Amino acid sequence: MPLVTVKAIAGRTVEQKRGLVKDITEAVVKNFNTTPDAVIVDIIEMGKEDFAKAGKLLIDS
Amino acid sequence: MPLVTVKAIAGRTVEQKRGLVKDITEAVVKNFNTTPDAVIVDIIEMGKEDFAKAGKLLIDS
Amino acid sequence: MPLVTVKAIAGRTVEQKRGLVKDITEAVVKNFNTTPDAVIVDIIEMGKEDFAKAGKLLIDS
Amino acid sequence: MPLVTVKAIAGRTVEQKRGLVKDITEAVVKNFNTTPDAVIVDIIEMGKEDFAKAGKLLIDS
Amino acid sequence: MPLVTVKAIAGRTVEQKRGLVKDITEAVVKNFNTTPDAVIVDIIEMGKEDFAKAGKLLIDS
Amino acid sequence: MPLVTVKAIAGRTVEQKRGLVKDITEAVVKNFNTTPDAVIVDIIEMGKEDFAKAGKLLIDS
Numbered sequence: 001m002p003l004v005t006v007k008a009i010a011g012r013t014v015e016q017k018r019g020l021v022k023d024i025t026e027a028v029v030k031n032f033n034t035t036p037d038a039v040i041v042d043i044i045e046m047g048k049e050d051f052a053k054a055g056k057l058l059i060d061s
Numbered sequence: 062m063p064l065v066t067v068k069a070i071a072g073r074t075v076e077q078k079r080g081l082v083k084d085i086t087e088a089v090v091k092n093f094n095t096t097p098d099a100v101i102v103d104i105i106e107m108g109k110e111d112f113a114k115a116g117k118l119l120i121d122s
Numbered sequence: 123m124p125l126v127t128v129k130a131i132a133g134r135t136v137e138q139k140r141g142l143v144k145d146i147t148e149a150v151v152k153n154f155n156t157t158p159d160a161v162i163v164d165i166i167e168m169g170k171e172d173f174a175k176a177g178k179l180l181i182d183s
Numbered sequence: 184m185p186l187v188t189v190k191a192i193a194g195r196t197v198e199q200k201r202g203l204v205k206d207i208t209e210a211v212v213k214n215f216n217t218t219p220d221a222v223i224v225d226i227i228e229m230g231k232e233d234f235a236k237a238g239k240l241l242i243d244s
Numbered sequence: 245m246p247l248v249t250v251k252a253i254a255g256r257t258v259e260q261k262r263g264l265v266k267d268i269t270e271a272v273v274k275n276f277n278t279t280p281d282a283v284i285v286d287i288i289e290m291g292k293e294d295f296a297k298a299g300k301l302l303i304d305s
Numbered sequence: 306m307p308l309v310t311v312k313a314i315a316g317r318t319v320e321q322k323r324g325l326v327k328d329i330t331e332a333v334v335k336n337f338n339t340t341p342d343a344v345i346v347d348i349i350e351m352g353k354e355d356f357a358k359a360g361k362l363l364i365d366s
Contacts, residue, residue, distance in 0.1 A: 001162065001253070001295065001302075003125060004268075007225060008246040008276060014110050016275050018118055023271035024248075025116035031264040032256055036115040040123065040162070042068060043111040049197050050226040051245065054219040055208035057201055058245075062173060062180075062345065063130040064308060065146075070123070073154055075232050079240055081153040085126075086238035088145035092138050093130060097237040101306065101345070103190060104233040112123065119123075129347060136293050140301055147299035158298040164251060165294040171319050172348040176341040177330035179323055184284065184314070184356065184363075186247060187329075191307040195337055203336040207309075210328035214321050215313060223245065223284070234306065241306075258354050262362055269360035280359040286312060287355040 001038045002028050009058065010045035017043055062099045063089050070119065071106035078104055123160045124150050131180065132167035139165055184221045185211050192241065193228035200226055245282045246272050253302065254289035261287055306343045307333050314363065315350035322348055 004024055012020075021041045028039045048058040065085055073081075082102045089100045109119040126146055134142075143163045150161045170180040187207055195203075204224045211222045231241040248268055256264075265285045272283045292302040309329055317325075326346045333344045353363040 001297065003162070003164070003251040005249045006246055006272070007248075012276055014118070014120070016277075017110055018121065020271060020275040021113035021118060022116045023275060024268055025113070027264060027267035027271055028250070031260050031267060032252060033260075039115065040125070041113040041116075042107055042125070044105070044107075044227070045111070046225055046227075049200055050228070052204035052208070052224040053245065054222065055205045055224075057197070057204060059197070060201065062175065063128055064345070064347070065129075066127045067150070068125040069154060075240070075242070077153050077155075078232055079243065081149060082235035082240060083238045084149035084153060085146055086235070088142060088149055089128070092142040092145060093134055094138075100237065101308070102235040102238075103229055103308070105227070105229075106233070114123065136301070136303070139293055140304065143296035143301060144299045147296070161298065163296040163299075164290055166288070166290075166349070167294070168347055168349075171322055172350070174326035174330070174346040176344065177327045177346075179319070179326060181319070182323065184358065186284070186286070186312040188310045189307055189333070190309075191337060199336050199338075203332060206332035206336060207329055210325060210332055211311070214325040214328060215317055216321075223247070225247070236306065258362070258364070261354055262365065265357035265362060266360045269357070283359065285357040285360075286351055288349070288351075289355070 002032055002034060004028065004041040005044060007044045007046060009051060010047060063093055063095060065089065065102045066105065068105045068107060070112060071108060124154055124156060126150065126163045127166060129166045129168060131173060132169060185215055185217060187211065187224045188227065190227045190229060192234060193230060246276055246278060248272065248285040249288060251288045251290060253295060254291060307337055307339060309333065309346045310349060312349045312351060314356060315352060
């Protein structure tokens with residue numbers, strides 16, 4: 001029952017998300033010996049003002 | 062100081078959330094020997110395009 | 123498909139965890155109109171040196 | 184590569200977030216012997232109906 | 245800078261984890277138009293007494 | 306009631322954690338207009354085989 005959470009900057013299309021969850025699920029099934037049915041993936045989108053690297057918000061980089 | 066996070070598909074009413082946090086808090090107090098005051102619950106709502114099972118987004122199921 | 127995560131100080135018995143996940147699942151089913159089968163609960167245990175309130179580790183409180 | 188996540192009630196300004204990620208990054212660098220470049224901070228904002236203490240939503244407190 | 249977290253039952257080998265993070269990173273790069281360098285994956289392992297479906301701990305299923 | 310979670314490679318001393326939670330709490334209080342009492346910080350330690358950048362586990366870097 002692997003649970004996968006992906007945090008990413010907002011703005012991806014449904015098509016991109018569709019591809020991502022399909023490929024991540026395959027990656028989990030292949031490497032962790034489980035069935036697709038057991039894999040749950042959720043995506044959390046964030047604004048550029050809610051994400052920072054090296055102490056700097058993405059909107060300031 | 063148990064911290065509880067609930068991820069669920071968006072669309073529940075305030076009344077539903079009110080009931081949920083009350084009942085979850087009671088469940089934690091009863092089973093984990095703590096006081097209500099110590100229990101924090103937060104709810105993260107997700108769109109159907111941000112949640113997948115078996116490699117399929119919920120909007121495609 | 124609500125996903126519930128509980129973070130708590132380590133040391134609860136299996137019996138306590140068994141009761142907690144049962145009661146939390148019932149709380150979700152009752153308030154969020156879903157089926158038990160859709161509810162996943164996971165527990166993350168933490169040491170007292172990994173949890174702080176008001177800037178103080180629990181081991182120092 | 185410390186990853187820091189801050190959950191807070193929505194409504195802080197960009198200026199407040201800018202200050203927060205700068206100061207948290209410095210706190211991590213100072214105490215955990217790492218470089219600023221390695222520190223990632225993200226902020227998750229929540230509504231007052233999605234946050235509860237002692238079994239009560241913040242909108243009801 | 246997508247951040248991916250995988251929660252799974254403990255017991256996978258380093259070899260399995262090595263394969264998983266490689267494949268998940270490729271899945272993110274391919275679908276979300278980013279570079280490998282920007283992708284961070286972490287794995288949280290859980291005991292069977294810390295994971296429940298339908299109100300039942302995995303050790304009881 | 307900001308909740309802060311820090312994920313970092315295992316191995317920091319209690320003294321380091323003590324300093325970190327103190328400084329992070331001050332950073333939150335200063336920037337987000339709250340009281341120390343409202344700030345909760347937890348630390349999740351990870352092994353080098355459970356953390357990857359650019360598709361590579363830390364133990365392989």
